[in-house]
Amino acid sequence: MGYLEGGPAELLLVAAALLYASAQGPVAGLVAVGENSYSVVSEVATGTDPASMPGVTPLFLVSNISSDSSAVHGGAAPSASAAIPPYLLADAGGAPVGDLGIRRTATTAGLSAAVPAVSMAELTTLRSVPLLRQLGYLPERTLSSFLSAHPAIVPELLAAPPAATEVTGWWASLDSAATATLAEAAPQLVGNLEGIPASVRNEANRRWLNQSITSREDTAATSDSRTLAAQAERELHMLGEVEDALGTQKSVPARSLLSVDPEGQGRAAVVLGDLAEADYVTFLVPGMFFTIDGQINDWTDDAARIYDEQVSWLNLISETDSEEAAKTVAVIAWMGYETPNLTNIGSLDLAEKGRDALAGAIQGLLAERSSDEPYVSVVAHSYGTTAALMAVTEYDFSIDALALVGSPGSAAQSVDELHVRDGNVFVGEAAWDPVPNTAFFGSDPGSESFGAHQMNVGGGVDLITNEVLAASIGHNGYFGAGSESVRNLALIGIGQTELVTEGSADDKEKTLALLHR
Incomplete structure (x- = not known):
């Protein structure tokens, strides 16, 4: 009844x-x-x-x-x-x-x-x-x-x-x-529909993940078709990677599953922190050659690195700014679109799909948190920068900050076309990275005419903590532990843009002025 x-x-x-x-x-x-x-x-x-x-x-x-x-x-x-x-x-x-x-x-x-x-x-x-x-x-x-x-x-x-x-x-x-x-x-529906509370989606997605694993185990064990059995085995491995990325119930910070799709290359988004309460939320968007099967764990580790850096900076800043003492963060290892490989890297088709998926994810967060909107930033890498730039250009919402590393280009011609508040757009370009400055997909975000802030990733000594910061080398070196890049990306995500180093003599004067304000 x-x-x-x-x-x-x-x-x-x-x-x-x-x-x-x-x-x-x-x-x-x-x-x-x-x-x-x-x-x-x-x-x-x-x-x-x-x-x-x-x-x-x-x-x-x-x-x-x-x-x-x-x-x-x-x-x-x-x-x-x-x-x-x-x-x-x-x-x-x-x-x-x-x-x-x-x-x-x-x-x-x-x-x-x-x-x-x-x-x-x-x-x-x-x-x-x-x-x-x-x-x-x-x-x-x-x-x-x-x-x-x-x-x-x-x-x-x-x-x-x-x-x-x-x-x-x-x-x-x-x-x-x-x-x-x-x-x-209907866990697949509830777990992956933008606008439903993140905590509900996490529980539904974990249920959907378990159901998906069970169904593929059955197919792999009982199917008379070698093709179907092999496909089930591949998808089982991918779903196992998602399970690993979620960690355990004792993981700190707590991890939740914001989305999961076992079909094809797969899609998933793992959240570190409490998305419903966080004061600062960062979306981490990957670029080419990233798959759930191959990189979801590495991407979640990169998100955890930024999360830890943000928490450390909030703790440090709160020593002189009591308003930051109770602030919290959430970082999303967002792999919500199919990234390109060598066969389709020259096309914008997947960037357009990434644009729509990322825009939907941001709109979902803003809808859920409409009465208590957090500070929202997007950190994008490689092909993901092109998708992110399209999202913040073509959709009718605004974010608080955008960081682009290793970008192959933008359809937008300048920062003025982006829905990013206060011009908080930052660009990082590592040594020996052949992708930046190519403007393959339009204008170069790192050019002076684009109007973005330069973000140094070349390493050095942190003028506040005296920590030695590693340099980023090559196209995939932007998220290394202890790097100047991770330091700056973390600061961008918590609204401390004045502390972001640009690699010039002004860094020292700017930092000293902030320390004595």
Whole structure:
């Protein structure tokens, strides 16, 4: 049985409806209207999944619309004594079955609008938010059965998702039972849909990761096809790498799985720190030749290095700036797009996909943290810089800082075209790195005309800590432990841009001035 909410008056009306309905046929769906909420009821009469009842399609309507929702109630909360529980039942053609004198639109006292219910056949034709709304009304067994019967529904929805703000609004409209049902029955969807809280996504993605591993173990062990078995083995290894990157429950900082996709080259995002609470959030975006199978652990280690450096600097800065003492950070080892290899490195196709995926991830964070927006920075490497530059040029959101290392070029001509606050755009170019200055994909972000700040990666002595800083050498040397590059990238991510060294004589004077301010 599903569940009911409401006082005795409502339950009596529900009981009357059930008695009447049971004489007409099995009850497929019912909405109990309480003083403060409307809750979907399923499997109420027979204990049978409504979707399996012959000739009956459940209608699902208005789950958990609270009484303070003026958009639905027209500003008036429904009265317990006046509320009439609408009896919702339809045959396979969608026509109401039985007649309690209640319209299918469920117009009750104080309820001025409702989401139209649809048949299971119609459900397969929906997309975007309308599909999400209907999925949110399905009981767990019905939802599981539907997704099993239509395995392309979730991948198609994730490939063309609603705006993150719409997802956030939809998720907030659901009650705890509905969100738990979705997370349990549709972990792939819940875990990878931007706009759903990061903590919920982590739990769903870990469930989806375990399910994906189990299914591929079965395929590898039982498939008669050598091709399918070999593919399953490859994907198993990749998923094992994701498991390793997540560490253990004792890992410090805590790690969470913001996204995971085992198909093809794979995609994943591992978060270090608490994304829901962090004052500073850094996205770490990789470039060419990076795959989940080969680099997710290394990329997560690089993220951990930046995380540790940021924490160390916040601790140091808090000695003279008490406001920074309680600040926290989160760094995302974001591998949310397919990076190019030698066969397609000259094309922008994957950069465009990376642009869209990165923009979606940032918009998801901003939607979740709309009332408490963190300082958001993007640190991008190689081909990832081109994707990141496209994202902050072409999408309508702003970030606080952008750091580019080893960039092959930008479609934007100058910093003025980027949605980055206060011109906080930094460029680092290592010795013996052949990629910078080529402007292969447009203008050179490191050129004077582009207008970005230069970030030194050549090594030296830190004027504040007296630590000897290593130089970055070559195209993949920007994230080495103890390097000047990591120092500067960490400072950019926590808004301490004035402490970023540029490799000139001004560094000393600037640093001394800051120390004595």
